[in-house]
Amino acid sequence: MSNTDTDFEALRARLHRAIPGGAHTYSRGDDQFPAIAPPLFVRGKGAYAWDSAGQRYLDYGMALRAVTLGYADARVNAAAAAEMENGVNLTRATMTELLAAEALIDLVPSVEMVKFGKNGSNVTTAAVKIARAYTGRRYICVPRQQPFFSFDDWFIGTTALKRGIPAEQTASTLVFDYNDIGSLKALFDAHPGEIAAVMLEPATTMIPCPPACTRPAGWPSTGTCAGCDCNAQNFLQQVQTLCRKDGALFILDEMITGFRWHLQGAQTFFGVQPDITTFGKGMANGFSVAAVGGRREVMEVGAINRPGMERTFLLSTTHGAEMTGLGAFIATAQIYRDEDVVGHLWRYGASLRDGMTQVAARHGLSAHFQMDGPPVSLNYLTRDTGGQVSLSMRTLLSQELLKRGVMMPWVAISQSHGPAELQLTLEALDGALGVYAQALDGGVEKFLQGPAIRPVFRSHN
Ligand SMILES: Cc1ncc(COP(=O)(O)O)c(C=O)c1O
Known part of the structure; x- marks a missing residue:
């Protein structure tokens, strides 16, 4: 039992043997990575993580996107350590809790009250x-697409993962299509006066269809809009209007x-004001913090200072x-304010997108390896010989990047990703695409050193 087991x-x-699924998140599972990926990491610093053999990887997973400044940020760690000295958790509400709630309220105009949790799932x-x-x-x-x-x-x-869930638990969840206001x-129309809320991520690699369906220049692929009114509102604004008209929450x-x-x-x-927002990843540089916040009148269903009101166990x-x-959240939010972290994420994302696109073009692979989404929400698409998106080709690319010291299961950028990291990534991609081109010609199976990645949401192993 040592942490240097190789x-x-x-x-x-x-x-x-010890953990069902071998990790505490399915997206950390073996079936999400090439077989040569280290099964665990021992530590992280900045944009890098180290395996138990001491091998260093430039990381684009960033703890499932929870770490936005960089691993082990000294400023955030110091703030957390100070709170350890303050007692970690006390018997009544704490000053830290009050200051953290006020920090989120100060930051986000639509948030007038907030409750914290430890996991995103709890706050949604x-x-x-x-x-x-x-x-x-x-x-x-x-939305079905998220x-x-x-x-x-x-x-x-x-x-697809319905085992253990009585059908009635899901009977009140309805599915529509992102960027299709008609759906x-x-x-x-089918449930008049019965819809409590519409919940969605504002954007993924797909952005809300803009007013009159005009996409921002240079944004490679933003998905298709369907049934769009093509009016003066973007898709999210249309959802907001629909909710407000009907009395449902947005x-x-x-x-x-x-x-x-x-x-x-x-x-x-995107110019919208939701009734409720949930936050989590990105709040506290990897410390476990999530939040549900929103309009006072709505959030006050959980209040105890409204005499006679029916209580909600919130x-x-x-x-x-x-x-x-x-404490980590308060420090992280301050760093965001002081250092334009968001601006860095956009700029690095744009350089990464352009650099990776150019490397693919140099290899003559523009039709087979593509960057998708806006700079702050990138994904890469791996296509097979026939041009179909292929998980086998994605696995091969990940495998070859790993061999060159880069772990890129998805693209999460942090403040610690800088020029040296960009260069390392582009060099690794250059080498990886050399193998990718051979696999397109000779068959991917010859080059894969294990099974292909499989989707988390499948009904059977
Ligand atoms: C959009 C979205 N909502 C909610 C969650 C749940 O967050 P957590 O894993 O902290 O429970 C996730 C996690 O991946 C997410 O991506």
Whole structure:
């Protein structure tokens, strides 16, 4: 039992013996990485993580996007350590909790009150509960194209992973298509006066269809809009209008977009004012903090100072206001204000997108390796000989990047990704695409050193 064990197969076996799934998040699972990926990491610093053999990797996973400044940021760690000395968690509300709530309220105009949790899933589920309590209605609408809102049954039951979930738990969750306002209107028409809320991520690699469907220049692919009114509002504004007209709440899940698109969230970037917002990843540089916040009148369903009001049991947890995480959040938010972290994420993303696109072009692979999405929300697409998006080719690319010291399961950028990291990435991609081109000619199986990555949301192993 040492943390320098270099036998990866033995470590993998120990992980699966001790932990169902071998990790605490399915997106950290073995089936999400090439076989040669280290089964675990021992430590991280800045933009890098080290495996148990001491091998260093430039990381674009960044703890499932939770670390936005860089691993082990000394300023954030010092703030968290100070809160350890203050007692970590006390018997009544704490000063740290008050200051953290006020910091989020100061930052995001639509947030007038806030409750903290430790996991994103808890706060999105809390948002659903607030909406149902406030409106007295039943249905929640989520877009089909967005993969994940919560581990709770109300959402997971809508995916391929239905085992253990009674059908009635999901019967009140309805699905529409992102950028297709007609599909959402159809749900409102089918359930008049019964929709409690629409919840969606403001954007992913797909951005809201802009007014009159005019896409910003230079943004490679933003998905297609369908049934769009092509009026003066972007898709999110149309969703907001629809919700307001009907009396449903408009909820934005800014777990990924928050602290990346704009200091005030993607909601400010796209010009909307949700009733409720959820935040998490990106709040506290990897410390466990999530938040549900929103309009006072709505959030006050959880209040105890409104005499005679029917009570709502809203997100009551022992560890929700644990002071280390909230201290880390206050420090992280201050660094964001002082250092234009968001601007850095946009600029690095643009350089990365352009650089990777140029490397692919040099290899004659522009039709097979493509960058997708806006600079702050990038993805890469790997296509096979026939031009189809291919997980085998993605696995091969990941494998070859790993051999060259870069782990890129998705593209999460931090403040610690700078010019040296950009250069390292482009050199690794250059080498990896050399192998990629050979695999397009000779068959990917010959080059893959293990099974291809598989989607998390599949019904069977
Ligand atoms: C958009 C979105 N919402 C909610 C969650 C849940 O967050 P957590 O993993 O902190 O529970 C995630 C996590 O990946 C997410 O991406």
